[in-house]
Amino acid sequence: MSAKRKVTIGTIWLSGCSGCHMSFLDLDERLVELAQHADILFSPIMDIKFADMPEVDVGIVEGCVNNEDQEHELKKLRSKCKILIALGDCAVMGNVPAMRNQFKLQDCLQRAYVETESTVIGEVPEHPVVPKLLPKARPLQEVVKVDVSVPGCPPDADTIWYALTELLAGRTPKWDERNFKYD
Amino acid sequence: MTAPKKITVTIDGQQCEGTAGQTILDIASAHQIYIPTLCYLKHLSPWGGCRMCIVEVSGSNRLVPSCATPAADGSTVTTNSGRLQGLRKATLELLFSERNHVCPICPMNKGDCDLQNQAYRSGLDHIELPYLYPALPMDVSGRYFGIDHNRCILCTRCVRACEDMEGVHTLDVAYRGQRNLVIVDLNTTFGESTTCTSCGACVASCPTGALFDKSQAFRGKLNSCQTVKTTCTECPVGCGLLVFTKEDRIVEVFGDLESPVSHGHLCRKGRYETWAEPKPRLTQPLIKGQPATWEAALQYLRAAYAKAPHWQTGLLVSPRVTNETAAALVKLADKFERVGVRVAPNEAALCVQPERAEESLKRMENADAFILVGVDLPRHQGVLAAKVRTTVRKHGAKLLIFGCPPSDLDHYAAVTGHAVSLERAFWKKVSDLLLTVRHPVLLYGPEAMSPVGTTVLEKLIKAFELNQVGQPPVLVPVPTSTNSFGAVAAGLEPVEDVADWIADKPLTFLPILVGDEPDGGARWLRDRQVKSLLEQIECVVVQAAYRSPLTDLATVALPAPAWNEKAGTVTNFEGRELPVRPVLPARGRDEAQVWEELLA
Numbered sequence: 216m217s218a219k220r221k222v223t224i225g226t227i228w229l230s231g232c233s234g235c236h237m238s239f240l241d242l243d244e245r246l247v248e249l250a251q252h253a254d255i256l257f258s259p260i261m262d263i264k265f266a267d268m269p270e271v272d273v274g275i276v277e278g279c280v281n282n283e284d285q286e287h288e289l290k291k292l293r294s295k296c297k298i299l300i301a302l303g304d305c306a307v308m309g310n311v312p313a314m315r316n317q318f319k320l321q322d323c324l325q326r327a328y329v330e331t332e333s334t335v336i337g338e339v340p341e342h343p344v345v346p347k348l349l350p351k352a353r354p355l356q357e358v359v360k361v362d363v364s365v366p367g368c369p370p371d372a373d374t375i376w377y378a379l380t381e382l383l384a385g386r387t388p389k390w391d392e393r394n395f396k397y398d
Numbered sequence: 399m400t401a402p403k404k405i406t407v408t409i410d411g412q413q414c415e416g417t418a419g420q421t422i423l424d425i426a427s428a429h430q431i432y433i434p435t436l437c438y439l440k441h442l443s444p445w446g447g448c449r450m451c452i453v454e455v456s457g458s459n460r461l462v463p464s465c466a467t468p469a470a471d472g473s474t475v476t477t478n479s480g481r482l483q484g485l486r487k488a489t490l491e492l493l494f495s496e497r498n499h500v501c502p503i504c505p506m507n508k509g510d511c512d513l514q515n516q517a518y519r520s521g522l523d524h525i526e527l528p529y530l531y532p533a534l535p536m537d538v539s540g541r542y543f544g545i546d547h548n549r550c551i552l553c554t555r556c557v558r559a560c561e562d563m564e565g566v567h568t569l570d571v572a573y574r575g576q577r578n579l580v581i582v583d584l585n586t587t588f589g590e591s592t593t594c595t596s597c598g599a600c601v602a603s604c605p606t607g608a609l610f611d612k613s614q615a616f617r618g619k620l621n622s623c624q625t626v627k628t629t630c631t632e633c634p635v636g637c638g639l640l641v642f643t644k645e646d647r648i649v650e651v652f653g654d655l656e657s658p659v660s661h662g663h664l665c666r667k668g669r670y671e672t673w674a675e676p677k678p679r680l681t682q683p684l685i686k687g688q689p690a691t692w693e694a695a696l697q698y699l700r701a702a703y704a705k706a707p708h709w710q711t712g713l714l715v716s717p718r719v720t721n722e723t724a725a726a727l728v729k730l731a732d733k734f735e736r737v738g739v740r741v742a743p744n745e746a747a748l749c750v751q752p753e754r755a756e757e758s759l760k761r762m763e764n765a766d767a768f769i770l771v772g773v774d775l776p777r778h779q780g781v782l783a784a785k786v787r788t789t790v791r792k793h794g795a796k797l798l799i800f801g802c803p804p805s806d807l808d809h810y811a812a813v814t815g816h817a818v819s820l821e822r823a824f825w826k827k828v829s830d831l832l833l834t835v836r837h838p839v840l841l842y843g844p845e846a847m848s849p850v851g852t853t854v855l856e857k858l859i860k861a862f863e864l865n866q867v868g869q870p871p872v873l874v875p876v877p878t879s880t881n882s883f884g885a886v887a888a889g890l891e892p893v894e895d896v897a898d899w900i901a902d903k904p905l906t907f908l909p910i911l912v913g914d915e916p917d918g919g920a921r922w923l924r925d926r927q928v929k930s931l932l933e934q935i936e937c938v939v940v941q942a943a944y945r946s947p948l949t950d951l952a953t954v955a956l957p958a959p960a961w962n963e964k965a966g967t968v969t970n971f972e973g974r975e976l977p978v979r980p981v982l983p984a985r986g987r988d989e990a991q992v993w994e995e996l997l998a
Contacts, residue, residue, distance in 0.1 A: 301524070307524045310500060311500060313500075313529070316531035317498060317548075354524070354525075365523070368501070389521070391518070391519070392515070392518035395523060396518065397502065397514060
């Protein structure tokens with residue numbers, strides 16, 4: 216494998232709690248092994264900035280698509296990567312961030328910024344730098360084509376390792392009741 | 399009767415034998431061939447609505463639900479082809495996308511949810527279909543359970559449990575298509591329902607977290623709990639309990655499907671009242687209301703017993719004692735002038751009735767007429783009431799009620815005589831009704847032993863004599879107290895009027911074994927004058943699991959084990975000896991052992 220070019224990976228974090236990235240860090244000593252086969256070019260857990268997103272082989276996404284900025288970022292990653300992995304329940308099925316979908320967006324904002332018990336004078340933030348929320352929070356496959364779904368809230372480090380090693384070996388991960396879960 | 403015809407079916411290449419009328423699913427599971435199911439539950443009538451159990455049958459391109467399709471002799475069945483797997487996965491996707499299933503925040507997550515387990519099995523790693531995100535309500539107004547429609551898959555297991563097991567049909571499905579919703583009564587809430595009996599059969603049947611017990615939710619995964627099978631001691635029916643525990647607390651109580659008496663059904667008392675209601679536990683001995691050590695309390699009692707003249711000593715026992723405790727107390731009888739077990743009014747005569755109707759719930763299922771005399775089934779023996787209701791509703795059995803308090807059963811009754819009539823026309827109607835019945839069951843309670851009750855029984859027996867076609871009625875005596883049959887059979891003298899019994903002879907030393915009566919014995923004080931009579935006795939000892947006005951009144955109060963801490967047997971209304979097993983470590987001392995120790 217060493218003769219081959221190293222696989223490049225980039226990860227982004229949309230509407231999620233960062234738990235999936237924590238679970239990724241939970242790979243522990245396996246991160247060293249992963250570094251022998253792959254380079255992580257960008258990720259919220261790395262202190263590195265690019266003027267423009269570089270092209271990668273594998274794009275990993277935590278969280279669902281909740282606002283215009285996230286939609287833009289996801290579409291950009293899709294255009295820059297060969298394989299897109301939806302990591303965790305939020306990315307795969309919306310999960311907790313999508314629970315707002317059964318209510319009107321305006322009602323959610325009103326409840327969160329104005330009617331909260333601890334709020335004295337509240338207002339819904341409306342500034343050009345604050346990304347606009349989409350009418351519905353959506354899982355990734357409703358916005359772009361997803362190649363591999365890794366459910367879990369968060370997925371175990373073992374599950375992530377299984378998905379990555381299968382991909383590195385050129386196979387598609389096969390899920391059954393033994394190696395994945397929704398919680 | 400001819401034996402049912404044997405048939406052979408080839409399922410997934412395996413030759414499987416069964417009997418005519420058995421469904422494909424029945425035969426497959428008898429041969430350890432797994433077919434996934436969601437809406438199917440063995441003890442409920444099949445519905446065939448979820449389409450998870452679809453199979454291919456040779457010679458037909460149509461897929462059939464195996465839970466509701468009788469197997470045809472000689473047919474060949476395929477249960478797990480690629481086509482079936484794809485369709486099952488699509489069915490699951492439709493279910494997941496239709497409502498708001500958010501596994502990580504659901505109490506049934508991690509193994510207690512059939513929907514989740516099926517999805518894992520199918521390898522459903524994402525949903526292709528767009529989610530609908532309907533705005534659905536939640537109803538948590540019920541005392542013991544709530545419903546979250548977001549997690550409902552409309553399998554109707556709850557609707558069928560409500561109809562098939564409890565027979566009240568509180569739940570049903572309203573609206574059409576995507577707006578389908580399980581509703582309570584005519585679209586009210588559990589809290590406001592006038593028909594729901596809180597038996598909890600719906601919750602126990604729910605495959606997802608849609609129906610959940612408030613006391614169980616988020617307090618422990620059932621599949622990681624320890625389970626103990628024991629017997630409910632709240633009434634003389636003796637239903638089987640399946641108790642789930644974790645770290646020495648109860649997480650859930652379900653009916654034991656293997657119980658020979660109740661076959662998995664419970665009433666509100668066994669299902670919830672014993673554990674989901676907060677009750678003040680008596681954890682330490684009290685001397686004149688002040689906490690004391692066991693040593694001090696026993697010391698006090700030894701002195702008090704030695705001081706009391708033997709002819710002024712007595713012992714009163716609750717009819718909830720186990721047979722073993724009753725036998726141990728009978729052995730101690732010579733240490734007391736008088737020993738008695740408190741029973742309900744008129745129950746003493748019932749305890750010595752010769753009939754013990756074995757397998758009575760089975761026989762009730764096949765009955766075509768029920769005659770109830772002097773019993774209050776919905777209030778005291780909920781599971782028997784459920785059996786009457788379901789049989790009347792399903793098979794149209796006749797129901798005649800005499801001298802029973804008003805209840806929902808009156809809706810189904812052809813005759814209701816609350817105050818018994820002596821009118822000729824009334825009894826003519828009764829004998830006309832009984833003229834053609836073939837398998838009548840007569841359930842009679844303590845009130846049937848009263849003078850009015852015995853008159854009714856005599857008149858009924860005369861009416862049955864005119865019946866030329868059917869069998870004589872199955873006579874089922876139904877006591878009110880949990881183990882009055884066992885306690886009296888062990889040799890304890892039944893006491894119907896506690897006040898009379900106390901006032902009969904002078905008393906200076908009186909232990910009262912209240913045991914685990916849920917109100918801590920408060921009901922003993924409801925009898926006329928008992929309170930003032932007890933206040934005159936020098937030393938009243940109360941052994942109870944829970945604190946109450948009676949334990950407060952006692953000279954010495956001793957903690958007794960609760961229903962889930964005892965070991966032994968109780969005798970149910972059928973005369974069946976049923977095991978009571980400890981579920982949690984004891985927090986009180988066995989009532990009889992205390993006296994064995996003290997009086998040795």
